[in-house]
Amino acid sequence: MTDQGAAAPRVERDTETGVAVVTLDRPERHNALTPETAAELAWLWRQFRGDDTVRAVVLTGAGDRAFCTGIDRTAEVPQPSSPYSVEDPLLTVGPKANDLWKPVIAAVNGMACGGAFYLVGECEFVVAAEHATFFDPHTTYGMVSAYEAIAMAQRMPFGEVARMSLMGTAERVSARRAYEIGLVSEVVPGEEVVAAAVRAAATIAAFPTEAVQGTVRAVWSAKEAARTQAMAQAQHLVALGNADAARQAELFAARGRGDGFRTR
Template sequence: MELIDTILEKKNGVAKITINRPEVYNAFRAQTIKELIWCFREAWDDNTVGVVILTGTGEKAFCTGGDQKQKDGESGYDGKGGLGNGIGLEIENLHQTIRNIPKPVIAAVNGYAIGGGHVLHVVCDLTIAADTAKFGQSGPKVGSFDAGYGSAYLARIVGEKRAREIWYLCEQYSADECKEMGLVNKVVPLHELQQASEDWAQKILQKSPTAIKMLKLSFNADSANIQGITQLSMANLALFYQSNESAEGKNAFLEKRPVDFSTFRS
């Protein structure tokens, strides 16, 4: 596959996958998701690779979720009528690929991890963050949500009360705050982030690959039922994207004006 929105590098047993859309804070579109899935499967099939690192280009953003300029309630993110899950993004497939690849995935969060970008780091096995990174949700602000891994699995990590706070308030949290709540494993200065991720990858590579694989399968088993919830969530999200309420969130964001959902409470 010709990679346009991503970069794949393989070296010393590590596959590094970089979301490469810095002009939009590494927000993803349909093409981005397809490339990410391909990159993870390429790393999956390569027996010389034992660990995957997921990061973003630049110093500003890891990933800020779906590119709102690409979103359309009728035709989805792919412009083809929202085929598959109905929203035009193979996001369920990507989440499952990250979880199912029998190799640890380290999120190296170099900046904003917001919205769908926040969910991406949540589903990774480990997260190392730059001290400048910011985390949070934006879905309810722009007429969107992730009622699958982005909420249900998040609650497994940080607890119900904190997960509800993250989604209901849509505030942003520092890397240190996220480390305190168990959402981030380690915080380092920005200039040390990539090296710190490489160091952890090399430590994992020194361990038994079969043991690591079985441990990942075991960790995943307890939350495997969330996949079914995710399918229901995405089907409902596709319907929601066709509503005026969702459109208000998107339009307010693009027009850089305050959002007004008041008319949708009646």
């Protein structure tokens, strides 16, 4: 299902605990996603729906530099000519987009930025390494942060979402600050981040699965209506506000990945 440049996510299942660990496995590309790896993830979430041996999932990224940096800028994403038909290859990358209501815990080790929020935004909670950082580069490169901002608005105070979305690569949110504002539920040393997430997942997986999945659905239903309304506008905001591809490439070349940023 993947091409040579898009390594499939690694999956480790522990049938005794009921926990599966999914690892984005492109550390040389900061675990950036291609349409092929996004399709692999969507396929995995759907497989987990019917796999009774998997009762909870941990999602992480290979290495300690990045959890995920969104879409790989070298990936080709063909688009129709009409702005009303623009397709986002990451819209179906998350567990909830694939109707998976088993709990998913993100273990963030390093950077989580941009399109990573499609994944973080659909996990039940986040365990972060002490050196983890969160930021949204879209505005820096002449792009609208729509889906990402909407996902984070379900988890963070309004002002914090606005600040992160608007500051682009100029500022990164530290793991400690992310904990203070509620984006992260636990901060641990980097070498412990996956183990900490697995411990939490194993605890949840040991409880009756119907009760767990019903609770997951209840929690998400609390914000479902507002999220659905916001998502309906996102495509048009992106189509109207994004700079053209040439301008985006020019800005990316000029600004890189955010040299000179500050962390708070």
